[in-house]
Amino acid sequence: MKTLVWVEHDNNEVKDATLAAVTAASKLGEVHLLVAGSNCGSVGEAAAKIAGVGKVHVADDAAYANALPEAVAPLVADLMGHHDAFVAPATTTGKNIAPRVAALLDVMQISDILSVEGDKTFTRPIYAGNAIATVESTDPKLVITVRGTAFDKAETEGGNGEVESVSGPTGNGTSSFVGEELAKSERPELTSAKIIVSGGRALKDSATFEEYIMPLADKLGAGVGASRAAVDAGYVPNDYQVGQTGKIVAPEVYIAIGISGAIQHLAGMKDSKTIIAINKDEDAPIFQVADIGLVGDLYKIVPELTEKL
Template structure:
């Protein structure tokens, strides 16, 4: 029984979600192999070889794999799938783009967003926006799985020393092509990897107020900035800052929610945070049900006072 983890990377370094996925793969039993499919991605393959607990790294290098196009990466995975009992992807935008295609081509049921491995064929995953946990058993010969990174500790990025084996890269499918990417650049920590997140909600009232109130707090704490769906829909914050079921799933050491009511959709994305602090003038706000510390106060007064006291 051997598991294959499909590494998420930028052709130079391994992304953090891969480390959590390796931990999930180890829980499935047996050896863990990692596939690094990319172009000029030797550095990423070497980084994967340093991950603790990895028995082998497979490196497929081709121009068609440079940008993680689903058709090409899926074909590469399928070329190797016969050797593995479990194929695991991080439950990120990239992983969710490729995994369904692999599952469909293998004619198996994908097991999505797992947060725990009970046994090699039994897994737990959240349903109903995280309000219930489903235990799912699969009898498929090959199990295609996406892993919610917040459910598993990250494997150590160093300490391992395994071989990197070059595998033949499959030819590009020609069904899609990479046109370009528009990436948001920020000096702040990346939202899903940040240890501290401060999030604002609709109560902030405008983009100007959102920036005026949230930016100083984030600067003081060295935090990433997040937002509720309501704040994003209202144009207060960019789409890539949305935390929630339809945004990003986060589990930082500290999550500070300012003016966020705590709708189910938002709680699904952050309730696994280690410490949750909520500031809201509505003492009946659902956010207080998951908060470790709650302050019933006007955020326009409380947050600036908090900034001054830090």
């Protein structure tokens, strides 16, 4: 089986989420990568070094510069004539492209897989991760998104893939790139951070969130996350959100402060290696998944913890 993996990148370097997708794809058979972008030759060269990669298809065209799904999906569908499966990381971009590919191929997408059980058999979470379903596809082509926290990352060195230039459809002009506003931070990115400090609705407002969460995160060299309630209340931007509709994370240490532990949030962080919860409600659901739980007033506990680090 030949599998085509979408390489997520910024036209300069390969994003970490791609590496987990490569590991998942390697369990299906021969791995080919697709690098679609503008002036992305260096990305193609870096992708060819990823362990286990047989071939890298590089589509260098201004139309693919910003990974607009309306442009990329037809290209992928065109290349699927020579591949049996398309695999994309379950990131914002991957989840934007994959459904369109599935529609063009007239097949069912298999989303957020956790393991590969056979050539066409996979496990995936349902009911916000409260149950795991084993699904088998009967479609001639597979379209899959991969939950990055469920697979080890492929090594970025040691591979010797063949780089091949390709071209194909560039969409029908139904959308165009206008601009983007990227949040910049010196802290680790959530999906790759080894330690994450997250705050919830109990922090009252953005100033309080900044006062209590940020110093602790800085002391630990941690990424900063938040519950959906905190994001919806405007304490922090959307890209801080951890949960089923936010980012799925699995750091070495996850510290949940003032987070009750709604199913939506637990779905995004319960695979963390060590979970530490601080909450004044001893019956909060977060304590059911926490390895270490501290019942108390976060306004006293967090500053004391920060001071002692």
